[in-house]
Amino acid sequence: MVGIVIVSHSAEVAEGTKKLAQQMTPPELPLAAAGGTRDGRLGTDATLIQEAIQSVAGPDGVVVLADLGSAVLSTEMALELLPAEVRERVVLADAPLVEGAVAAAVESSLGKSLVEVKAAAEAARNLSKVS
Amino acid sequence: MPLTAQELMDMIRAIGQTLEENKAFLTELDSAIGDADHGINMAKGFHAVEEKLPDLTGKDAGTILKTVGMTLVSTVGGAAGPLYGTAFMRAGMAVGSKEVLDTRDLVRALEAAIQGIKQRGKAERGDKTMIDALEPAYEAIEKEIAAGKEAGAALAAGVAAAEAGVEYTKGIIARKGRASYLGERSIGHQDPGATSSYLILKTMAEFLSGRK
Numbered sequence: 001m002v003g004i005v006i007v008s009h010s011a012e013v014a015e016g017t018k019k020l021a022q023q024m025t026p027p028e029l030p031l032a033a034a035g036g037t038r039d040g041r042l043g044t045d046a047t048l049i050q051e052a053i054q055s056v057a058g059p060d061g062v063v064v065l066a067d068l069g070s071a072v073l074s075t076e077m078a079l080e081l082l083p084a085e086v087r088e089r090v091v092l093a094d095a096p097l098v099e100g101a102v103a104a105a106v107e108s109s110l111g112k113s114l115v116e117v118k119a120a121a122e123a124a125r126n127l128s129k130v131s
Numbered sequence: 132m133p134l135t136a137q138e139l140m141d142m143i144r145a146i147g148q149t150l151e152e153n154k155a156f157l158t159e160l161d162s163a164i165g166d167a168d169h170g171i172n173m174a175k176g177f178h179a180v181e182e183k184l185p186d187l188t189g190k191d192a193g194t195i196l197k198t199v200g201m202t203l204v205s206t207v208g209g210a211a212g213p214l215y216g217t218a219f220m221r222a223g224m225a226v227g228s229k230e231v232l233d234t235r236d237l238v239r240a241l242e243a244a245i246q247g248i249k250q251r252g253k254a255e256r257g258d259k260t261m262i263d264a265l266e267p268a269y270e271a272i273e274k275e276i277a278a279g280k281e282a283g284a285a286l287a288a289g290v291a292a293a294e295a296g297v298e299y300t301k302g303i304i305a306r307k308g309r310a311s312y313l314g315e316r317s318i319g320h321q322d323p324g325a326t327s328s329y330l331i332l333k334t335m336a337e338f339l340s341g342r343k
């Protein structure tokens with residue numbers, strides 16, 4: 001299964017989003033949260049993100065979802081810090097965090113590929129909530 | 132000039148001291164157009180650096196700069212972490228295993244640092260970021276060095292250009308980071324990142340001319 005990493009400025013947002021995704025998926029789905037800083041502030045830490053990616057990295061690859069500004073910068077930094085053989089199977093989805101994470105998790109649990117899981121996360125942007 | 136590895140560490144300590152002194156000021160600037168953490172984040176990062184420096188005694192300049200960069204990446208918390216972290220790491224790669232830096236090394240390191248920030252932040256001049264202070268500073272420094280000036284004097288010219296760059300950020304709209312959410316409301320405020328970049332260059336210039 002494709003691993004999923006949820007990056008947020010807030011540890012609570014990252015953990016909470018992970019729980020929402022887990023509600024709809026089997027427990028063996030590789031999901032990790034990387035939110036906030038090591039000392040409990042709001043913010044992001046490239047080395048925490050790097051560790052989260054490595055904790056869920058397998059042969060099927062990893063999709064990373066990030067929230068605001070520096071979450072993307074720190075994720076790009078984390079990618080550079082990864083060993084090349086891990087990095088080549090990690091992609092950053094351009095997706096809304098919560099909806100994207102749930103969509104990606106469901107898609108991954110169905111055994112879809114890295115490209116398909118990323119696309120599902122990104123398509124979540126177009127889901128209409130109010131009709 | 133020349134700058135030994137030990138002096139390089141003292142210069143980094145001086146930068147940390149400047150950022151500590153300006154913690155409230157930088158945070159106040161960031162509270163006007165950002166998430167009110169820039170001063171706190173930079174001070175946190177350089178405190179962590181300060182704690183690492185004793186272990187680096189006897190190491191070459193490249194190792195020192197790269198370690199400073201990695202420490203900032205893992206402790207700052209905001210966008211400044213990967214940005215300044217990348218800057219120090221690229222500067223470290225530029226000087227390699229040298230133990231004493233000359234003027235040319237310094238210019239090369241600065242250029243690599245600024246290029247690193249540009250690539251990481253995908254920012255150009257006029258976006259209201261660190262680049263608005265750093266790029267004009269680098270151009271001024273390079274020009275002075277080419278004209279045969281000492282590193283300290285060249286950096287002083289760079290500091291003046293950076294200060295003008297900070298002033299310039301007051302009149303423009305933020306196109307990067309949290310401040311870009313504010314659109315036109317970001318006009319009238321100077322950019323906190325450009326300000327910390329100016330303060331760092333200013334401290335380096337003061338250190339190199341023996342005033343700090």
Ligand SMILES: [Mg+2]
Binds near residue numbers: 161166167168209
């Ligand atoms: Mg901030």
